[in-house]
Amino acid sequence: MTESVAPSAAPRPLAVAPVAAASPAARAAIEIDDVDFHYGASKALHDITLNIPERQVTAFIGPSGCGKSTLLRCLNRMNDLIDGARVSAGRIRIDGVNIFDPRVDVIELRKRVGMVFQKSNPFPKSIYENITYGLRIQGQKTKARLDEVVEHSLRGAALWDEVKDRLHESALGLSGGQQQRVCIARAIAVEPEIILMDEPCSALDPIATAKVEELIHGLKKQFTIVIVTHNMQQAARCSDRTAFFYLGKLIEYADTRTIFMNPANPQTEAYVSGRFG
Amino acid sequence: MKPAPSAFAAIFGRPTPAKRVETGVFWLLRLCTYFVLLCAAFIFWDIGSKGGAVVFQSSAPFINVPFLTESPETLNVFVRDGREQTMGDRAFRQFKAEHAAEMKGVAVETYVYSAGGIFPNIAGTVLLVLGSILIALVLGVLSAIYLSEYATEGPFIRFLRLSIVNLAGVPSIVFGLFGFGMFVIALDFGVSLLAGWLTMAFMVLPIIITASEEALKAVPQGYREGSLALGATKFQTILTNVLPYALPGILTSSVLAIARVAGETAPIMFTAAFVMRDELPWQVQKWTDFIFQGVMALPYHIYVVASKIPQNEYTRDVQYGTAFVFLFTVAAIAMTAVILRQRLRKKYQW
Ligand SMILES: Nc1ncnc2c1ncn2[C@@H]1O[C@H](COP(=O)(O)OP(=O)(O)OP(=O)(O)O)[C@@H](O)[C@H]1O
Numbered sequence: 207m208t209e210s211v212a213p214s215a216a217p218r219p220l221a222v223a224p225v226a227a228a229s230p231a232a233r234a235a236i237e238i239d240d241v242d243f244h245y246g247a248s249k250a251l252h253d254i255t256l257n258i259p260e261r262q263v264t265a266f267i268g269p270s271g272c273g274k275s276t277l278l279r280c281l282n283r284m285n286d287l288i289d290g291a292r293v294s295a296g297r298i299r300i301d302g303v304n305i306f307d308p309r310v311d312v313i314e315l316r317k318r319v320g321m322v323f324q325k326s327n328p329f330p331k332s333i334y335e336n337i338t339y340g341l342r343i344q345g346q347k348t349k350a351r352l353d354e355v356v357e358h359s360l361r362g363a364a365l366w367d368e369v370k371d372r373l374h375e376s377a378l379g380l381s382g383g384q385q386q387r388v389c390i391a392r393a394i395a396v397e398p399e400i401i402l403m404d405e406p407c408s409a410l411d412p413i414a415t416a417k418v419e420e421l422i423h424g425l426k427k428q429f430t431i432v433i434v435t436h437n438m439q440q441a442a443r444c445s446d447r448t449a450f451f452y453l454g455k456l457i458e459y460a461d462t463r464t465i466f467m468n469p470a471n472p473q474t475e476a477y478v479s480g481r482f483g
Numbered sequence: 484m485k486p487a488p489s490a491f492a493a494i495f496g497r498p499t500p501a502k503r504v505e506t507g508v509f510w511l512l513r514l515c516t517y518f519v520l521l522c523a524a525f526i527f528w529d530i531g532s533k534g535g536a537v538v539f540q541s542s543a544p545f546i547n548v549p550f551l552t553e554s555p556e557t558l559n560v561f562v563r564d565g566r567e568q569t570m571g572d573r574a575f576r577q578f579k580a581e582h583a584a585e586m587k588g589v590a591v592e593t594y595v596y597s598a599g600g601i602f603p604n605i606a607g608t609v610l611l612v613l614g615s616i617l618i619a620l621v622l623g624v625l626s627a628i629y630l631s632e633y634a635t636e637g638p639f640i641r642f643l644r645l646s647i648v649n650l651a652g653v654p655s656i657v658f659g660l661f662g663f664g665m666f667v668i669a670l671d672f673g674v675s676l677l678a679g680w681l682t683m684a685f686m687v688l689p690i691i692i693t694a695s696e697e698a699l700k701a702v703p704q705g706y707r708e709g710s711l712a713l714g715a716t717k718f719q720t721i722l723t724n725v726l727p728y729a730l731p732g733i734l735t736s737s738v739l740a741i742a743r744v745a746g747e748t749a750p751i752m753f754t755a756a757f758v759m760r761d762e763l764p765w766q767v768q769k770w771t772d773f774i775f776q777g778v779m780a781l782p783y784h785i786y787v788v789a790s791k792i793p794q795n796e797y798t799r800d801v802q803y804g805t806a807f808v809f810l811f812t813v814a815a816i817a818m819t820a821v822i823l824r825q826r827l828r829k830k831y832q833w
């Protein structure tokens with residue numbers, strides 16, 4: 207992906223370089239417009255606007271508590287589970303559909319927008335049952351089809367060779383990195399269009415992290431990926447575009463090279479170079 | 484400046500008051516525990532030795548089979564050829580018919596329920612326990628799912644929880660009277676298994692609801708989120724990814740509930756228990772008769788033989804034997820639940 211974002215003094219560089227305009231190949235998969243978000247009375251997101259391009263990796267970075275997870279969890283409406291949490295203004299469209307429209311079927315949305323959690327959460331079932339969980343609840347019972355999906359997803363998650371002989375053993379017997387890849391495989395097994403990853407490597411060692419990053423790189427051929435990370439190198443290595451958040455505001459959003467090499471905003475520069483606060 | 488003498492040397496010093504208190508407290512706690520253990524051991528030894536003498540015997544087949552397989556009978560005691568003879572009712576009637584002339588004028592003492600066995604009582608207790616636990620588990624787990632997964636915390640839910648907890652403190656005789664008024668009379672079930680099941684199910688519901696809710700809450704939130712994020716509905720999530728992991732905890736509660744249900748006499752004596760009944764529970768015409776029949780039960784039998792009939796050495800044997808079998812039956816049912824829980828734990832380890 208090559209696209210040029212003119213450095214600008216404007217507070218929100220996004221306005222200067224909308225993704226779609228910069229790169230006709232990359233259609234916006236997710237359009238976030240002027241979103242405010244509240245947990246009860248406290249406002250966690252202020253007027254967020256950004257477009258996430260299709261089949262690219264978009265990284266959310268920013269200091270702890272700045273609202274990265276909150277925004278990510280808006281995208282598959284995971285925040286619905288929290289009492290008093292709500293989007294109080296703006297809208298989020300996926301493929302042009304406002305996902306907060308009352309007519310939207312949340313179940314269908316979550317099938318299309320998968321999620322990998324920070325704390326890897328394989329179910330205490332066998333690896334096979336973990337991968338097929340999403341399909342089984344959709345009523346898929348054909349053994350051959352399930353077998354095929356298991357192999358395909360595990361290969362997709364670069365895990366097949368490591369676990370192919372122990373598919374029916376508990377997923378909790380795997381190493382942390384393998385568990386996280388089971389979660390990724392589980393997410394891709396239902397063939398979503400978008401995969402959200404909330405700090406997928408925060409509990410992993412460098413080798414496992416490298417594997418997951420490699421995996422992300424491969425996955426973007428098929429999926430739109432949004433990843434939250436605290437690891438600057440990781441964002442720099444595996445994302446195409448990067449959004450920097452601070453105190454619930456989107457400070458800067460541009461392609462990753464620009465954010466790291468030539469950020470428009472001094473706060474961004476301070477953060478990515480590690481001189482923050 | 485010279486350094487102060489090492490404080491470390493104090494470890495060789497004489498016991499300080501704090502240390503003496505420490506030792507005293509330790510022994511106090513230890514003795515309390517041992518005392519409790521001693522009491523329990525005495526109870527088990529008493530029932531085990533005297534009851535064991537009734538249930539077991541020194542010659543083959545080493546178990547007093549009639550005691551476990553027959554119905555209670557009246558015991559007849561008389562003197563023949565200078566020797567005391569004891570005989571159950573049925574045997575005695577036959578004997579009398581055969582030796583009619585000889586038996587004329589012989590003084591016969593009778594003791595109710597002191598012969599035969601306690602099989603109908605065992606069967607009745609098992610039926611009562613299984614039925615009421617099943618009803619209580621279904622109602623209790625569904626309520627717990629509602630409270631833990633669906634209800635939003637608020638004054639009403641808090642009030643509901645408080646009521647449930649308070650229900651646990653209601654004496655069992657009150658449940659018995661409630662069951663009598665509600666199921667036996669108002670709903671006209673009569674003295675029946677169904678009335679007993681429902682009464683005892685209500686009695687143990689608080690235990691089951693509270694423990695099940697705890698067990699559900701202990702299931703990590705990550706499993707719920709992971710499942711929902713894959714497009715499962717809330718109900719699918721609970722059914723496939725929350726409840727199975729909570730089952731061991733729920734079964735723990737049912738072990739407590741089993742002990743309570745099996746042991747209580749008060750709630751069944753108005754609602755389900757017969758002192759004596761000739762047919763066995765499964766000797767019925769149609770299934771409705773099955774649930775609308777009263778049954779004999781072990782705890783009620785003990786109550787009757789221990790307090791409703793004249794006491795003597797024969798009734799004493801029945802009491803101890805019944806108590807022994809009773810303990811055994813409860814332990815067996817509880818063990819089943821424990822084993823089941825162990826299996827589930829192994830299957831869904833987390
Ligand atoms: N369930 C919640 N209820 C109330 N406030 C919340 C909740 N979750 C998050 N918040 C608040 O919203 C703000 C944003 O939180 P969020 O979890 O999105 O931050 P984050 O950027 O993901 O941080 P981190 O990098 O530490 O994960 C924080 O101030 C946090 O305290």
Ligand SMILES: [Mg+2]
Pocket residue numbers: 274275276404
């Ligand atoms: Mg977070």
